[in-house]
Amino acid sequence: MTTFQEQEYSKKIDLNLWRRLFKYVIPYKKNLIRLTMVMVAVGGIDVIFPLMTRYAIDNFVLKGSFQGLWIFAAVYGLLVLAQATNVKLLALNAGSIETGVVYDIRREGFDNLQQLSFSYYDRTPVGWMMARMTSDVQRIGDTIAWGLVDMVWGFTMMVGIAVVMLTINVKLALISLSVVPLLAIVSVYFQQKILKAHRKVRKINSRITGAFNEGIMGAKTTKTLVREKENLMEFKELTLDMFNSSVKAAIYSAVYLPLVVTLGSIGTGLAMWYGGKAVMLESISYGTLVLFISYTIQFFEPVRDLARIFSEFQSAQASAERIMSLIDTKPEITDTPEVLEKYGDVFQPKKENWPEIKGNITFKNVSFSYKDGEKVLENFNLDVKAGQSIALVGETGSGKSTIVNLLCRFYEPVSGEILIDGVNYKERSQAWLQSNLGYVLQTPHLFSGTVKDNIRYGRLDASNEDIINAAKMVNAHDFIMKLENGYDTEVGEGGSRLSTGEKQLISFARAILADPRIFVLDEATSSVDTETEKIIQDAIQKVLKGRTSFIIAHRLSTIRSADRILVISDGKIIEDGNHAKLMREKGYYYKLYTNQFMEEQEKEILGKTNI
């Protein structure tokens, strides 16, 4: 099994990246300005409260007088009210920035994911994309909004406290804050270590999520292969790694927190010692001593916070690099500017310029490889007339899906060209081609929603009548009507509440609703019961009528009536003709057909005699 290697990201501050991230905040600049102002006010009021205490001690407590107490109480009450209002405003504005930024980045990421070519999905694990779109984007939003809150508040308070302390008594201020540089160094050191350990925990966590994903998706296979014990052992190893890294992070925190408390106590002790002496010498008031002690304690909080925020910004930078790499990934298959200009894209198609499609298809000297050097097709040639039905048969891995993937332009030829009605399909837009193509996959995917919703995906403006007609045409109507709520029955995630045969019939209806000129069908191999098989075959015949069609056939009975049967081996056509011709030639197809035919006969006899 090959594992997806994630790129390593730089640990230095990347200003360009932050500038780019800041662009996502610009639409919310009003919130940003309001938030900054609110946070300056919160920090400022936090500096004022101890000053109020000092005033109360010096003027009411020590003097034993209540003169002016009402005014004092009113001012205090107003400050409390202002602070409460500020907290509400801060939550509102920071919340708006956070949700706005997260929403915008997610939308952009999702938009790009939809444009990316098949090859991107081949090499990128789903879990990786999901993690980028969820936790990474959330981390960026959190850090930008709440990191900013803590930063502005912290700076305002630190500057405010330092200014007031230095104004009142320079020496006492310097002595009280003498441990701050040490605290800053300790905080930065430990926060870095804690961040590193947490990063590792997160990395393992994403592997654990992947293991969960595989474990749940493959639960049935695990049971049939009796692999529970091995899987559990692998999972145990992973979780043990996680446990060790988490313990490491916890140890750092366990050392860091008492250190901070000790340093804080030393600072407070220094303020008490020197301030106490000054009170005795009457060079400062008792209220001032209390003020300095409060300020010293208050000062340490933002120092610790800033160290944490600094680490969080580093972590958010790694998240930002990952999500930006996803947003910046360019689809490998794109329309040229000239094509876009003339035919438009999926969002703004210029249908008035779209040529009518007939359905003639030519592969001209097409070569293709998924990976460098491993040619799947080499100088492949094929000429298909409009309306012809082509069946592709051949051993597994011979290149059948590759041929139709190229036709659908999910991949493009490395050399050579594919012509549709005599024109290289690169000269027409992808939107034009896709809207003329119907593709039914071997394991058809239905989306959560009702049966009706799923058929309507084929043509969004289809009426209910169109949907029912399409379902009738492909013999799906009867079984749909037998479902609990008919066309309004929920199909479950990925169509999980329906059988494969039923899913295939619905995807036929969906494909036929768009009335495509070219139809591609990767026939289901899973054994459906004979009744459903007959229904499906009948549906296939109806669907293919009058269209150019490609069927990757597994049940040869389906393709007996195909205009041409192509036997593919190693990316080359080794036999080409209709059923009768290939049977006469007694080649690969003949062998395959007679084998399958005999197997079926045997099954039938066994069934009849009940052996």
Ligand SMILES: Nc1ncnc2c1ncn2[C@@H]1O[C@H](COP(=O)(O)OP(=O)(O)OP(=O)(O)O)[C@@H](O)[C@H]1O
């Ligand atoms: N996405 C991919 N990335 C890399 N190699 C691929 C990819 N898809 C197919 N291949 C390789 O290309 C070759 C042709 O595969 P293809 O899927 O076209 O065969 P096929 O005839 O359709 O097989 P099957 O009947 O099993 O579906 C195989 O060797 C396969 O391993």
